[in-house]
Amino acid sequence: MKSPCNDICTIDRSSRLCIGCGRSLSEIGEWGSASPGRQREILSLLPDRMRQLAAKAKR
Template sequence: METPCVNVCLLDEKLGLCVGCGRSGAEIAEWATMGADQRRAVMAILPDRLKLLERLADAEGSST
C-alpha cells in the first residue's frame, strides 16, 4: 500500500496536520481502510498542505 509517511509523526497544533506527511490525524487513522482512489485524492493535496505548514513555521520563526 502506498503511503506518504516519512516517519516524522508530529501533528501541528494549529492546523492538526502531520508536519512530516501533511495528513490530518483522521486521514492517518483511516489510511489503511481507505480505497485507493481516496488515498490518491489525499496524496494529491499533500504538497500544498506541506507548503502551508512550512509557511506557518517560517512566520512563527520570524515573529520571535
C-alpha cells in the first residue's frame, strides 16, 4: 500500500502529528513493516486528524 506521506514532514508540537499526512511518529516508523490491515487502520484515522490540524491552523 502506498504511504500517505506527501513530503510535508513537520510535526505539530501539541498534537505530535505530522501536519502533512496526519500520522504520529510511531505510525510513520511502523508503516513499512505494518500489515496491510494495520496500514488501512492508520489510513482510516487520517481524514479526521487532518481536519483537526487544519482547524487548529486557522485559529
